[in-house]
Amino acid sequence: TQTFKLAHAVSTTAPYHLGAEKFVEILTKLAGDRFEIQIFPNKQLGSERSLVEQLQIGTIDLVVTSTGPLGGFVPEMLVVDLPFLFRNTQHVDHVFEGPIGKTLLASLQKASIQGLAFWENGFRNLTNNRRPVIQPEDCRGLIIRTMENEVHLESFRFLGANPTPMAWGEALTALKQGTIDGQENPINIIYTHGIYDFQENLAITAHFYSPALLLMNLKKFESLSPSDQKIFLEAAQVAGRYEKEVIRQNEAETLKKLETLGMRVTRPDRSLFRKAMAPVYEKYQSRFGEALIQQILDTP
Numbered sequence: 001t002q003t004f005k006l007a008h009a010v011s012t013t014a015p016y017h018l019g020a021e022k023f024v025e026i027l028t029k030l031a032g033d034r035f036e037i038q039i040f041p042n043k044q045l046g047s048e049r050s051l052v053e054q055l056q057i058g059t060i061d062l063v064v065t066s067t068g069p070l071g072g073f074v075p076e077m078l079v080v081d082l083p084f085l086f087r088n089t090q091h092v093d094h095v096f097e098g099p100i101g102k103t104l105l106a107s108l109q110k111a112s113i114q115g116l117a118f119w120e121n122g123f124r125n126l127t128n129n130r131r132p133v134i135q136p137e138d139c140r141g142l143i144i145r146t147m148e149n150e151v152h153l154e155s156f157r158f159l160g161a162n163p164t165p166m167a168w169g170e171a172l173t174a175l176k177q178g179t180i181d182g183q184e185n186p187i188n189i190i191y192t193h194g195i196y197d198f199q200e201n202l203a204i205t206a207h208f209y210s211p212a213l214l215l216m217n218l219k220k221f222e223s224l225s226p227s228d229q230k231i232f233l234e235a236a237q238v239a240g241r242y243e244k245e246v247i248r249q250n251e252a253e254t255l256k257k258l259e260t261l262g263m264r265v266t267r268p269d270r271s272l273f274r275k276a277m278a279p280v281y282e283k284y285q286s287r288f289g290e291a292l293i294q295q296i297l298d299t300p
Contacts, residue, residue, distance in 0.1 A: 001033055001034060001035065001036050002034065002035050002036070003035075003036045003037075003038065004035060004036070004037050004038070004061035004062055004220070005037075005038050005040060005045075005060050005061050005062070006020055006023075006024075006037050006038065006039050006040070006060075006061065006062035006063070006064070007039075007040040007041075007044065007045040007046075007051050007054075007060050007062070007063055007064075008020065008039075008040075008041055008051070008063065008064040008065065009042070009043045009046075009047055009048045009051065009065070009168065010041065010042065010189070010192070011041065011042055011192055011193070012041050012042065013192050014188065014189070014192050015119075015120070015188055015243050015246045015247050016041075016064045016119070016212060016243070017039070017041050018242075018243060018246055019064065019119055019214075019239050019240065019242060019243030019246070020037075020039050020041075020064055020214075020239070021039070022238070022239040022242045022243065023037070023214065023235050023236060023239035024037045024039070026234075026235040026238050026239055027231065027232070027235040030231045030234065030235060031228065031231050034228075037062070040060075043169065045060060047167045047168070047169070048065045048066060048068060048069045048167075048168075049068075049069040049072075049148065049167075051063045051065060052065060052069050052070065052073065052113075052215070055113060055215055055216075055217050056073070056111060056112050056113060056217070058217045058219060058220065060217070061216060061217050061220050062116075062214065062215065062216050062217075063214075063215045064119060064212060064213070064214050064215075065212065065213060065215065066121050066147065066210055066211070066212050067080055067081060067149075067210070067211055067212075067213065068147035068148060068149045069148065070108075070213070071149060071150065071151075073108075073111040073113070074107050074108055074110065074111050074113075075287065076104070076107055076287075076288055076289075076292070077104060077107065077108070078149065078150070078151050078284075078288070079104075079284075079288040079289075079292055079293060079296070080104070080209070080211055080296075081149055081151040081152060081208055081210075082151060082155075082208075082280065082281060082284065082288075082293065083155045083207050083208055083273075083274065083277040083280060084207065084270070084273070084274040084277065085209065085293070085296055085297065086123075086209040086296075089244075089248055091299060091300075092120075092209060092211075093244075094299050094300060095296055095299045096118040096211065097118075098299065100292070100295060100296060100299070101118055104118075105117075105118070105213075108215065109218055112217070112218045112219070113215050113216070113217070113218055114215065114216040114217070114218045114220075114221035114222075115213055115214075115215055116213075116214045116215065116216055116221075116232060116233055116236035116237075117213070117214050117233070117236035117237045117239075117240040118211050118212070118213055118240060119211070119212035119213060119214055119239075119240045119243045119244065120210075120211060120212055120240075120243060120244040120247055121185075121186050121189070121210035121211065121212045121247075122186030122187065122188060122189075122209075122210060122247050122248075122251070123186060123206035123207075123208070123209050123210070124184045124185055124186055124205075124206070124207060124208045124209070124210050125184060125185070125186070125187060125190070125202060125203060125204050125205050125206060125207075126139070126144070126182060126183075126184045126202070126203045126205050126207070127182050127183055127184070127185075127190060127195055127199040127201060127202045127203075127263075128142050128144070128181045128182025128183075128199060128201050129178065129181055129182060129198070129199050129200055129201065130142060130181050130182070130201075131201065132201045132203070132264055132266045133201060133203035133205070133266060133268060134203075134266050134268050135268060135269070135272055136159050136160075136272055136273055136275075136276040137160070139156070139159040139160060139161040140159070140160035140161065141160065141161070141162060142161045142162065142181045142182055143161075143162045143164055143179075143180045143181045143182070144156055144161050144162065144163050144164065144180070144181065144182045144183060144184060145163075145164055145165075145166045145171040145174065145175070145180050145182070145183040145184075146163045146164065146165055146166075146183075146184065147165065148165040148166075148167070149165070151280065151284060152208060153165060154280050154283060154284075155207070155208070155277045155280045158276055158277050158278075158279055158280060159273070159276050159277065164180060166180075171183055172193065175195070175198050175199060176197075176198050178198075182199060182201075183195065183199070184205075184207070184208075186210060186247070187251050187254050187255055187258070188247050188250065188251070188254060190202065190258065191254045191257060191258060196258055196261040196262060196263050199263070200262065200263060200264055201263070201264050201266070202258060202263045202264065202265045202266070203265075203266045203267075203268055204255075204265065204266070204267045204268070205268055205270060205273055206270060207270075207273055207277065212243075214236045214239070214240065216232065281293065
């Protein structure tokens with residue numbers, strides 16, 4: 001039996017973890033007990049960035065991560081982080097399961113990483129403790145924790161906010177202590193990490209779509225036989241569809257729970273936010289390529 005380490009940075013109730021368990025289940029179904037996958041959740045082996053670095057050198061075999069830390073390794077991966085690039089979940093699936101998704105996965109190989117499949121974090125929404133956010137102006141001056149992602153930082157600067165990149169563990173402490181005003185994340189993260197305990201306002205802005213990826217060390221992947229490579233890719237894709245389902249089915253229900261737990265929910269006009277953040281496209285289109293951005297926007 002060949003043993004592999006799979007790591008991620010979130011809790012065992014989070015969709016990443018449920019997806020990882022599903023991946024193991026499907027792999028076992030397809031390959032019998034030839035592979036043993038040990039799952040290390042909850043930052044046991046480090047933060048997302050550190051997990052990706054360990055994946056590159058091969059001390060960890062598989063990682064589930066957001067695209068956040070990947071920009072440093074594969075700059076074009078950050079194209080997916082542009083604000084309001086994706087209209088809805090159907091658009092997301094058409095892009096990532098089609099040729100664009102395949103090209104982006106292949107681009108990881110130059111960083112010694114095999115992209116197995118796109119998973120999901122979800123559409124990101126804004127929480128804060130200062131005031132309800134109804135229009136872009138309401139973000140002025142808010143100290144907002146963002147991922148260590150320059151596209152996200154720039155986008156929030158165009159709203160007049162004061163974005164501050166932080167690792168997630170530090171962010172939770174800063175939110176509890178009130179040294180920052182807010183953060184932005186998908187509904188499932190806001191719920192599973194108890195953000196409602198110390199943030200009262202939640203604006204459904206869906207400003208960024210946040211994909212996730214199941215990644216494998218390239219050498220480890222290439223050491224598998226072609227038929228086993230296929231099994232890993234298939235298990236990753238099936239598990240990814242399951243993981244997305246979990247997020248999407250629970251979203252409405254989770255939002256209700258957050259309201260019951262005392263969060264004030266606003267539903268701003270997203271077109272106003274899109275307009276406010278639009279200049280970020282001009283800033284980055286030369287780096288990502290106008291054609292790629294257009295191709296994503298034009299995907300039905």
